[in-house]
Amino acid sequence: MASSIKKIGVMTSGGDAPGMNAAIRSVVRTCAFHNIKCMGIYRGYQGLIEGDLEEMDARSVRNIINRGGTILKSARSQDFRTKEGRKKAHETLVANEVDALVVIGGDGSFTGGMVFNEEFGYPVIGIPGTIDNDIFGTKSTLGYDTALNTAVEAIDRIRDTASSHDRLFFIEVMGRDAGHIALNVGVGAGAEEILIPEEDMGLDRLLESLKTSRVSGKTSSIVVVAEGDKIGKNVFQLAEYVEENMPGYDIRVSVLGHMQRGGTPSCADRVLASRMGVKAVETLLEGKSNFMVGINNDELSLTPLDRAVKGKSEIDKELIRVSEIMSI
Structure with missing residues (x-):
């Protein structure tokens, strides 16, 4: 050449x-x-x-x-x-x-x-x-592929705790301007809801969805949130809002953060x-x-x-x- x-x-x-x-x-x-x-x-x-x-x-x-x-x-x-x-x-x-x-x-x-x-x-x-x-x-x-696998593995582990204690977990993944990680990880990990910047779900619809899940018999839930999602100022504020409006849920927040960048x-x-x-x-x-x-x-x-x-x-x-x- x-x-x-x-x-x-x-x-x-x-x-x-x-x-x-x-x-x-x-x-x-x-x-x-x-x-x-x-x-x-x-x-x-x-x-x-x-x-x-x-x-x-x-x-x-x-x-x-x-x-x-x-x-x-x-x-x-x-x-x-x-x-x-x-x-x-x-x-x-x-x-x-x-x-x-x-x-x-x-x-x-x-x-x-x-x-x-x-x-x-x-x-x-x-x-x-x-x-x-x-x-x-x-x-x-x-x-991208490595980050997906890292996040799914982490959420699988968190789900064990969520199921054991009947908890609702909000899990924030990376994605400041795009929801590719959250969407794919949410589907791969079986999340009940996925919040991404491209789709403004809105607080009322999120609450309605969680209430429907509870009525259907789900005692624990995983909500995957892209860090750039626009529903709340941040994932902690979002969790607080849901906790105020659904006091029956035991809610926890987990931010996966930079662990998604590292690893083999x-x-x-x-x-x-x-x-x-x-x-x-x-x-x-x-x-x-x-x-x-x-x-x-x-x-x-x-x-x-x-x-x-x-x-x-x-x-x-x-x-x-x-x-x-x-x-x-």
């Missing part, structure tokens, strides 16, 4: 996600396969500005495919938001003879890459790494990361730039970075209907 690119930089940026290490490994080894060099950039754009780079080869990424987090670390960079900061980052790449960049992260990371490409004409390819699965142009992002990546995330890493490097070698690698209908695809950033991921309407049927 003929190309003018001789060295590629790879970084992780924004929130960490299981599968990022697998993607780093794939990028590095694909570079090695095509006899080009690879530079690992530590701490995202901030590390790029400060020159925190290290050459990596196929052996540099051994035994990391199974590790959560990111060996390259991650950081949010206020400096990169300035033109002066981006100029320093570009100077670092030029000084280290890095010809192109692979950015593993979410929409904020892609926005940075897109601006960098516009200002300096620098080749950039994005790999979506975020557990929220809220990136347009891909059916699944790295870390699932097989699905490892395979997806491996496929995306190969596609990212080979796309750059083909002379293409300013794209995000995604997966749709089990086929890898390319979406322009501006569309990936500005587009909106769609919630699965059919799965919402399934959840309503299952909660009867």
Whole structure:
């Protein structure tokens, strides 16, 4: 594969996600396969500005495919938001003879890459790494499948307690702007109700649903709440409201929080990361730039970075209907 690119930089940026290490490994080894060099950039754009780079080869990424987090670390960079900061980052790449960049992260990371490409004409390819699965142009992002499995396992354990003590549990999962985790986890864990930002259920309807569940013979219930749900200010206020209006329920709240981000990546995330890493490097070698690698209908695809950033991921309407049927 003929190309003018001789060295590629790879970084992780924004929130960490299981599968990022697998993607780093794939990028590095694909570079090695095509006899080009690879530079690992530590701490995202901030590390790029400060020159925190290290050459990596196929052996540099051994035994990391199974590790959560990111060996390259991650950081949010206020400096990169300035033109002066981006100029320093570009100077670092030029000084280290890095010809192109692979950015593993979410929409904020892609926005940075897109601006960098516009200002300096620098080749950039994005790999979506975020557990929220809220990136347009891909059916699944790295870390999403692992986060689902982690959350379902936790809720299964909580349900044991809920059943033993006839309790109603409100369980908050991640998803500030999108309800993909809550919807899929809710269906997978058999939740009685699922509250997501895309569907404003309303307090009255929630109370009515819980009352119906109680009349039907349910003595315990699980309500999965996306952190970005708009019904209450937060999950604790929501629980207090239900407790005031349904005093017969013994209510508890559990916030799963950052445990959803950590842990060993699932097989699905490892395979997806491996496929995306190969596609990212080979796309750059083909002379293409300013794209995000995604997966749709089990086929890898390319979406322009501006569309990936500005587009909106769609919630699965059919799965919402399934959840309503299952909660009867």
